[in-house]
Amino acid sequence: xxxxxxxxxxxxxxxxxxxxxxxxxxxxxxxxxxxxxxxxxxxxxxxxxxxxxxxxxxxxxxxxxxxxxxxxxxxxxxxxxxxxxxxxxxxxxxxxxxxxxxxxxxxxxx
Ligand SMILES: [Cu+2]
Numbered sequence: 001x002x003x004x005x006x007x008x009x010x011x012x013x014x015x016x017x018x019x020x021x022x023x024x025x026x027x028x029x030x031x032x033x034x035x036x037x038x039x040x041x042x043x044x045x046x047x048x049x050x051x052x053x054x055x056x057x058x059x060x061x062x063x064x065x066x067x068x069x070x071x072x073x074x075x076x077x078x079x080x081x082x083x084x085x086x087x088x089x090x091x092x093x094x095x096x097x098x099x100x101x102x103x104x105x106x107x108x109x110x
Pocket of ligand 1: 061062098099100101102103
């Protein structure tokens, strides 16, 4: 009986790992003269979302990225991907911008 419980526990753990890995999504965003590309994202709720920002221009002020509601602020070095894990997102909108709130983007979770 004890072995049955251990086997079940291991099986559920494996299932959890499988579910977690399928519900994880990384989206690449380029930072160019036009701003964020793409600037509007659509994702399904209850998935773990990461955004990988790569700044490809020196001619805009978007040298850092902020997520005001999440209190995330990160430098964006030129031509280097910076990955930001937002965790599991609920339905709604998550906005992000440059440090001065001039270049904007939004994730629509729906
Ligand atoms: Cu700016």
